Amino acid sequence: MGVRDSGEVTGTPDPVERGLATINTITLGVKAMVQKDGELRKAEILSIRERKGGLSFYVHYVDFNKRLDEWVPAARIDLTQEVEWPRPEKADKKKSAATTKAPSKNVQKQQRADSREVSGTPDAFGSKNQNIARASRPSKAGGKENRDTPDISMIGSEAVSTVGTPKMMDSEDLEMTDAPLKDEVKTASGELITREEEIERLRTGGSMTQNPTEVHRVRNLTKLQMGKHDIEPWYFSPYPDSFSDVDLVYIDEFCLSYFDNYRAFERHRAKCTMVHPPGNEIYRDENISFFEVDGRRQRTWCRNLCLLSKLFLDHKTLYYDVDPFLFYCMCTRDDTGCHLVGYFSKEKDSAEGYNLACITTFPQFQRAGYGRLLIAMSYELSKREGKLGSPEKPLSDLGLLSYRRYWRETLVELLAEPNREAMSENELALLTSMTEKDIHETLLVNNMLRYHKGNWIIVLTDQVLDEHNKRLEKEKIKGSRRIDPVRLQWKPPVFTASSRTWNW
């Protein structure tokens, strides 16, 4: 509990203050060197809790993805080196606009992609803090399923610990008095704090743990039991807050209901009759099936699915309900049922021409080529619709890699067809349902589009051809993993104007 006495660091004018620390003086926001896989990495302390007699620290490794954040015992922190104390708020303002960060207050708020450069709607703090002004509420009606704007949870680690403007503190103080204190504090730091301590913490102002929005910087579920696997979640997901306290959360593989208690889960399994996603099968081959599930008709199931996938998708937002989305769920089959392997969601009516909103292959099935099939299906649907499409941004790191690979392979496959001598980007787009922009960028990224002797040419590099041939060989041996358009029984669903306005 000695954690609190370091509040004096705030208010120091120096942007980065370094100094030696002890276990007891480490506060939230401190950056220290932490042992990770045999090497020391700079990491930021996001949460502190006392468990089993010792302090443990939730750390975010600088320049690592948030999914690698973890609880570490005090022993892993190298205190022989100096630590960086959290920056006071004045330094915060100097931050380049490029690393846009929303203040914690606005964590749930989003910004539309097109308003990224310009400051969005002025909000309460707009005059005080430039950064805040950029975060604006998402268009409520828009069907976005991803966050556009970085929220606190994904900001570069430097920014996080700071308090923001004094004005902000005030408003949060107010909020704190309204909010049920006990829950938030407990879930944030894993320890129970009395009211006095709470107030003290607020007074000294160094800690932001009380701020409810801080809560979701820390993963709330420890472990997940689903189907035949135990899975470690990657990110925060707004499951009931009591779930933060249990070691294992049980997920029913078919109806995706969640339980914090084995007995309840067992009872539920005895009653549950669902054996596949609750929608219509639109595709079936030897290995997989696709089901189309309407967010409006299957609200509970789709909510469950979103909660689950949020554990693995940083930029997914569950701010709004699932009504305007269709969920395309990929399953493998056996005699117990159709096991959900991954899914992608798609807006019923995308204003920006997205053909996919969120996509994930659940971790237990990753690195087996399923993601590629999901992407292929999303383009197959676009082909049926006669539209070009692109995934909604931002992409996650894994999403980017999967998409770039799919795009490259798809284009190379087309370009390498015998007797193809020339093609326009437009033709490629019509054949693949990829947008011309995606095609152009893919060609550039792979150094295939070059300016040669006064003319543009597409170069099939040895590298991509090599990869292409290897893929063909592998398919010969293992059988092809592709979406066969003939097996797709699907017509683009039509929604009436009233159902598209999402009025209940």
Place this chain on the structure above:
Amino acid sequence: MTRYGGLGRTRPKKLTSKASIPIVREHEIDLIDDEIQSTLQQIETGVEKAEESEFHLQAAINAAAQGKDKDAHIPTREVIVSDIQYAKLYPPIFSQPATYIRFSSTVEDCCGCPYNMNEEDDAWLRNYNSKRDASSQCSEDDFEATMNFFEETAQAKQPFAAVDSPPVLSFADMAESMDAAVEESVKRFAKDIYEHWKARRLTTENLPLEPMLKFETGQDTDDSDPFVCFRRREVRQIRKTRGRDAQSAEKLRRLRKELEEARQLVALVRQREIARKEMLGMDRTLFTQRNEVKEMKRKLNIKDDDEDLINQKPKKKTIEMPPRQPNAPQLRMPLKPGLQGAEDLQLLEDVQSEKENEILRDIKANIAKHIKWNEGFVDHTRAPLSPSPERTFDAAAFRPAFTAQLPTPPSSQSSSNVLDTSLDVTSPLFSKDKLASRALELHDEPHRMPSFRRRVGRGGRLFIDRRNLVARCKVELDPFKADRFKYDQEDSDEEPTYDTDAYSIQIMQHRAITMAKAREQAAVAAQAHAQAQAQAAQQRRLQADQAGNAPGANPVPNGVTVSSEAS
């Protein structure tokens, strides 16, 4: 920013999406050119800016750029095989249908009772059952159903429990909600399980026992609470257009009308019911009064057939039969009472004649209508439907022009011809129609005879009106020409003037005929000669008929040109 190889610093041609780009293999081009070319070009990754620089992502991108996809791996968290008894939890009950699955049940439909008991419930239930004999044990399903009933009732009665934290619902309140829909088993155990439920609710501060997602509560804290999810969306604004406005206005109008109709329907039903009530009241008074009559009769010892006591039906008949009798035929065609007897046997000709009659009636009615329309006007069209206004004169005021000097109209054959054609010149077919002959019935027989009347006009002027001349004359005149001169003369307050061309061939012919006839009569002595003359005249007249527009012969012998006004 970007440097392109090949042509040094010259700006490369713009590449449009429609431009066909040649595809080449790497070995087909000059490598030296390409060495300069670098992929410095900034391409948006679509990844969050703050994450682009992440260590593993950069490593993976670089590996992919070098074609080493295998190395392009981003570390994720651990997944291990679970030690739960999968086979027990997930029984093999799935058999794949031959066709693609179509399914619309929801999670709620598939999960049975939503309450799932936990270890705490288990312990309580075991303890509870151990104190009871086998016949009155509470099963797990019953227990869950009961708990679920409590949970649902609490939710229904205290919907804002999350906000205003009311006390735990009492058992009395619970019992209140137990209606017929609640299962017997639930009712049986409710009292016992309630205490357990209440104890558990107290530990959760009266929040639902099953962990719940946080939804909007309408409080300010909602917005910043990361646990609040799945908010309702606001309705998307629909673009307003004039068309849409009109459409919705139309919809509203229709809705208004339909509602109005429904309202009227209800009002009418109400009226009917009020009438029915009145009728019942009448029946009642009738009954009581009859009762009185009965009593009276008994008292006075009157013995008759008690007809006045028998209820409505026979009574009605006796009362209603007489008026019905005369009424009945009225429903039929009143025009042919002769058919009354042959009611059973309908003859074809009856039907036909009936139809004919109908048509005739129609025609008459139409003509009458026309006359009415044209009252005060003269129909100058070629074939006026409405008869000329002279017909409306009071026939009685006219005196038939029987004079010794005047010859009777020529004999039947020609005269009937003349009449027919005179009425409808333009369509001789119609005149042949027997319907037309019926229509003629409108004109009374005596009117065929030329007739006159004398009257005194303004300023003591004497008028002589003639009948049965004008019609023919009118026909003779060319309507167009007549129209031309219509306003040439001074207006007359009296009847309109009909101008005719005294030198038109038709009229001259007509004059000739009449002259010839006069001569014929005059020269009785010279029979043969007269006959020849008559024949000639006849021929000429026939010719005139064929000429089409002229009725030719006028039976009126005096051959006067037609100006109906004689001043």
